[in-house]
Amino acid sequence: MKAQLKDFMDQIGKDAVAIIPAAHEKTRSYDTEYKFRQDSDFWYLTDFPEPDAVAVISPGKRTKYTMFVRPRDPIMETWYGRREGTEGAEKNFGVQKAHSVEKFAKMLGKLLDGHNKLYYRFGVDKALDAMILEYLSTQRFTRIKTAYPPHTIVDPTIIIHEMRLHKTDEEISKMQIASDIAAEAHVLAMKKVKPGMNEFQVESLLEAYMREKGATGVSYNSIIGGGDNATILHYVENKADLKNGDLLLIDAGAEYEGYASDITRTFPVNGKFSKAQKDIYEVVLDTQKACIEATVAGTTIKQRQDLSIEMLTEGMKKVGLLKGATKTLIKNKKYEKYYMHGVGHYIGMDVHDAGRYFTDQGASDSRPFEPGMVLTVEPGIYVPPDDKTAPEKYRGIGIRIEDDVLVTEDGNRNLTTKVPKEIGEIEQIMNGGRSKAKSARK
Ligand code: GLY
Numbered sequence: 153m154k155a156q157l158k159d160f161m162d163q164i165g166k167d168a169v170a171i172i173p174a175a176h177e178k179t180r181s182y183d184t185e186y187k188f189r190q191d192s193d194f195w196y197l198t199d200f201p202e203p204d205a206v207a208v209i210s211p212g213k214r215t216k217y218t219m220f221v222r223p224r225d226p227i228m229e230t231w232y233g234r235r236e237g238t239e240g241a242e243k244n245f246g247v248q249k250a251h252s253v254e255k256f257a258k259m260l261g262k263l264l265d266g267h268n269k270l271y272y273r274f275g276v277d278k279a280l281d282a283m284i285l286e287y288l289s290t291q292r293f294t295r296i297k298t299a300y301p302p303h304t305i306v307d308p309t310i311i312i313h314e315m316r317l318h319k320t321d322e323e324i325s326k327m328q329i330a331s332d333i334a335a336e337a338h339v340l341a342m343k344k345v346k347p348g349m350n351e352f353q354v355e356s357l358l359e360a361y362m363r364e365k366g367a368t369g370v371s372y373n374s375i376i377g378g379g380d381n382a383t384i385l386h387y388v389e390n391k392a393d394l395k396n397g398d399l400l401l402i403d404a405g406a407e408y409e410g411y412a413s414d415i416t417r418t419f420p421v422n423g424k425f426s427k428a429q430k431d432i433y434e435v436v437l438d439t440q441k442a443c444i445e446a447t448v449a450g451t452t453i454k455q456r457q458d459l460s461i462e463m464l465t466e467g468m469k470k471v472g473l474l475k476g477a478t479k480t481l482i483k484n485k486k487y488e489k490y491y492m493h494g495v496g497h498y499i500g501m502d503v504h505d506a507g508r509y510f511t512d513q514g515a516s517d518s519r520p521f522e523p524g525m526v527l528t529v530e531p532g533i534y535v536p537p538d539d540k541t542a543p544e545k546y547r548g549i550g551i552r553i554e555d556d557v558l559v560t561e562d563g564n565r566n567l568t569t570k571v572p573k574e575i576g577e578i579e580q581i582m583n584g585g586r587s588k589a590k591s592a593r594k
């Protein structure tokens with residue numbers, strides 16, 4: 153049994169039962185599916201990789217860990233792939249008692265009765281929701297009570313997501329590998345990009361590299377935006393030609409053994425930053441470095457966000473994108489025209505990872521960072537191509553720089569330093585030189 157599951161059991165207590173479902177396969181079109189990705193909460197607790205399973209956890213009972221799994225089936229396995237079956241679930245995954253998932257509905261009553269609390273998240277798996285509600289309501293309308301199902305229903309993610317937010321050493325090792333693979337892929341892109349290439353060719357070389365190095369794939373759809381396309385935050389069409397004189401923004405991360413990385417670099421297609429590109433780049437880079445320094449225990453997400461807003465607003469004034477008193481510009485959110493997103497998010501099994509950003513449910517009290525959290529740091533400036541108020545030389549420039557940073561006991565560790573971000577280093581790599589400076593290790 154995974155340490156995470158043991159910990160979860162201790163937290164829910166002996167009078168509770170938890171039902172945690174795996175993900176299902178999803179139709180991509182007609183009769184074909186997307187590549188399967190396990191539900192992160194289920195994966196985190198069980199390691200079980202297959203779809204359609206349901207884990208039932210009851211720490212107070214003799215059988216504390218039950219799992220319902222797809223049964224072995226020679227025909228289905230010939231067509232669609234191997235299955236662990238009940239035997240494999242018990243033997244290879246520490247499940248105490250495994251059943252075929254077909255028996256779940258019938259056994260549900262027995263599993264629920266005799267517990268005060270049910271830990272279950274409604275609203276994710278509609279079919280399972282219906283089964284659970286059906287049992288609860290049937291019991292309520294039965295005149296002669298034979299059993300008492302749980303009277304309190306709690307969302308288990310209140311516990312699981314808090315656990316996921318604080319990474320173990322083993323998780324951090326996997327995140328470091330996901331980060332290294334993605335960083336190396338970005339370096340490869342820097343080496344290969346030149347005018348006339350298409351965005352999809354850059355996408356292809358990044359993603360081929362990730363797979364070659366053992367990543368399961370990307371941790372989100374890669375954003376490969378040349379020129380104006382870099383000003384579209386979630387641009388994923390990736391089909392335009394790259395032009396001499398334009399910048400290229402690449403936001404691409406790898407997934408390795410269930411853990412994500414998330415890296416953005418922006419660099420000139422022809423290998424040399426123009427003066428105008430440098431102006432904006434330096435503002436973003438200085439802000440990014442300062443925000444990395446602020447990603448330490450005790451700083452709150454709001455303090456870090458405010459720092460990014462203040463520095464970017466100052467920078468926008470310096471280059472001539474905004475005019476006026478910094479305080480007033482910030483009060484009136486003038487920066488939002490060019491910087492409209494948060495400076496970062498938790499990252500882990502999900503690229504936008506689980507965990508609350510506030511110390512209370514009312515979302516009024518920003519939470520301080522704690523050791524073991526991993527956050528991205530990703531300020532940016534995006535000047536719309538048709539922005540008549542911006543100096544012409546800046547129109548259509550979109551720049552974001554993004555790293556993944558682990559908060560440690562005595563500061564932090566940047567997991568994504570393998571790909572440089574200093575102008576000099578980038579130009580050196582793009583022009584056939586090796587990056588020698590380690591100065592970007594922030
Ligand atoms: N790649 C998604 C993000 O940066 O949040």
Ligand code: MN
Nearest residue numbers: 414528530554
């Ligand atoms: Mn991100």
Ligand code: MN
Nearest residue numbers: 403414415554
């Ligand atoms: Mn990103």
